[in-house]
Amino acid sequence: MAAALIGTRGDRRWVDASRRAAYALFGLMLICVIVIEHAFLTNDFSFSVVANHSSEATPVFYKITAMWSSQEGSLLLWAFLLSVVSTVSLRLTRNRLRDVVPWATAVMLGVAVFFTGLMLLGGGVNPFATLATVPVDGTGLNPLLQHPVMIIHPPMLYTGYVALTVPFAFAIGALVSRRIDAAWIRSTRGFALIAWTFLTFGIILGARWSYTELGWGGYWAWDPVENASLMPWLITTAYIHSIMVQEKRNMLKVWNASLIVSSFALALLGTFLVRSGVLQSIHAFGDSTVGPYFLGLIGVVVVGSTALIISRLDILRAPRKIDSLVSREAVFLINNLLLVALCAVVFWGTFFPLISELLTGTRSTLAAPWFDRYTTPLAVTLVLFTGIGPMLAWRRISWQGIRRVFAIPLVVAAATLVLMLIFTPAAESAWALAVFTLAAFTVSALFQETWRGAAARRESSGRSMAGSVWDLMSRNRRRYGGYIVHIGFVVLLVGVAASSSFEEKRDVELRPGQSATVGDYEVTYIRPTVDRNDQALIFGAILQVDRDGKQFTRLHPTRQYHQVTDGRTRSIETYFDGEATSEVGLKPGLRSDFWTSVEPNTRYIRRRARMADDRFRGLMVVLSRKVRRDPSAAPQVADFAADVMNRTTDKVLELYPQRNDTVTFRVIVSPLVSWIWTGAIIALLGSLFALWPTGLLGRVGARIGARLGDGSEPVAEPRPSAPGPSPEGPPVSAATGEES
């Protein structure tokens, strides 16, 4: 397949052939995915993937999704998603960018060849590998991953990573063919935005899973794998801002090219880190054999792209420079630098174990406080510039302009600061206070911007205010979608600042009837609970939470012990040898979350389980003798044994609620955590708002453009954007809000 397109230069027929090769790849990958999914659904344990990641007892929903819990499956998913985005992007650009597309196609298919090649030839990661002896039942899916969030988290991140391939491929294409105007950016910025959206939600879902499913009560731990997804996110965020500068002002081309190359390289690094076991992480599922190949690809991408950028420096150099530090492009650049600095910090911290081993011979690691020390001030400054950026005009702004746009937000910020100091204990954390104040500044600035734009529109059109706001926003979706994303992001950061600075956490040991005080709340351990399902024993506790002497809520945190299903003789003890997962008891609230997890005391139950297992084994000896004498009785005996096992398990479990043992609880009162998820949802709506119609209309525009025979550059926006302000343009054009 690759051969057909590497030779794609000039001749249109070759280009068409390569595009069709991409379509064909999509078809083939789809078949691969269907075959594997079919194997999962029909419990075909002759596939080693299925045998290792699924079992008869695995619920159907998780059978479908077990594919990407394996290394082979996740590589297949990567390749499949890549074939999807290449097909879509090539379809959309089939009549455009004639010079760039062939090279972009070659890059995308090259990456696809890498992934498919890896699966076929790389050490033992072929998803179609079969087992010589087919096991009766599979191992099952790791119960920690059996959570609805965990199902969509990996594909979301992967889609984000994969979508980055498109702008990367087109950037390379543009560089090679020396067509470095903004045309390729316009064609691929949708993909950059899609990548960003998916990455954002992949990361947030991971945080959410950590918060509700892991019994430690946090959502971010600066774990290498978390960092691996954050780094491309940071760079992609920088990229989608700086390409606006290139589009409007034709500047920062070297910068943009470097950003997209870095974000793609970091996306590959992210995929690699999760699977390599190079760094200690809770996510590193054992060592893997594909590491060296990935490092090779990353090396090729970085070295090749850097060489390419350097060789094209002559045409990339900007004809224009930044005129004033108080202009939108300057603020965008500062924001970019902050994001890149953040990424540098995360990168250094993540790879410090390797760096220190290289330099000093001993592997050393950095903990969360080190990360916080750097990321907090950088993130706070970022919030400030998020507010300033959109208010400034391109090029430069006059002093009157500054006074006009900053007056109200500054007053709001000052008022917030004063109110915070008087009414809340926020002064205890200077950084949190700074975030709250700057958040007020930024949000009021964004609202003021929208309001002014709408007011201007109302004057000219005479419509109602609400109508004008909608009209304004829907006519410039990319810009106002961006504003909504910014608001969501600010809300999210407020949640992060509040919950990390003012969290109250206690580990308490309680007997039934005892209580403990955490913050303003009193927690009482009412009684132990016990339950079981097909896969697990569930021990829990009923907690009553009181506030100001009144009942606030009742919570039921549990811990599930999953049985090891490896074909051994059944026994109750095997439940305690397997995985355990927590289900936290959570009362979410706008002001604060009340979070509890339980670590049941199972010592007594385990002792009784051992005794019961011994007796059961004795019974089995008698029964197997009986079967030997009369083989026809085997099914009957098996049923009988299963029934006895079942009843014994219930009997042993019944003992648990009768005990008065001390149980350990973790109780956390965490303010504004729900703002994190709310902010994320606002940001999601914002990016959908920005993406949806542009993409649709862009496609329609492309079709019309094609029909008119104007192949080179059809309209990609709802309406052609106003030409950038002329050199003598009005100093303040931001408030009229028409250009983006």
Next chain:
Amino acid sequence: MDVQRKRQVRLFVALGLALVLATGLIYTSFNASSEARQPTELSQAVPGKNYEMTGKVIKGSIRKTKSGIAFKVSDRDGSGSLPVTYSGVVPDPFREGREIVLKGSVEDGVFVGDKDTLVTKCPSKFSEKKNQ
């Protein structure tokens, strides 16, 4: 000329800031980090110094104590035995025979883990088989 000058100043300010950040990163990271050790290597540990210990939980050694848990760890290959005390959250996959990573320091021959720093590597049962 003046504009040119201003640009140069800006460039130097930016580069200076980057340099400060980089120096800060490098300096603090060496100070704040904890060295990674296996249990047998910790026999000559500097008392009070922070380490990141990676070891395997020895079978049958886990006990509950007043303030948390106590257990023994060995090197990955099973050699050596180091007593450990720990308080804080015990991760879900924590079990005998599994590999753990814990930050802390050595006091009187006992590794005292920092609160809430226990990490249990995800069990290999679900992934090791295919990598043989």
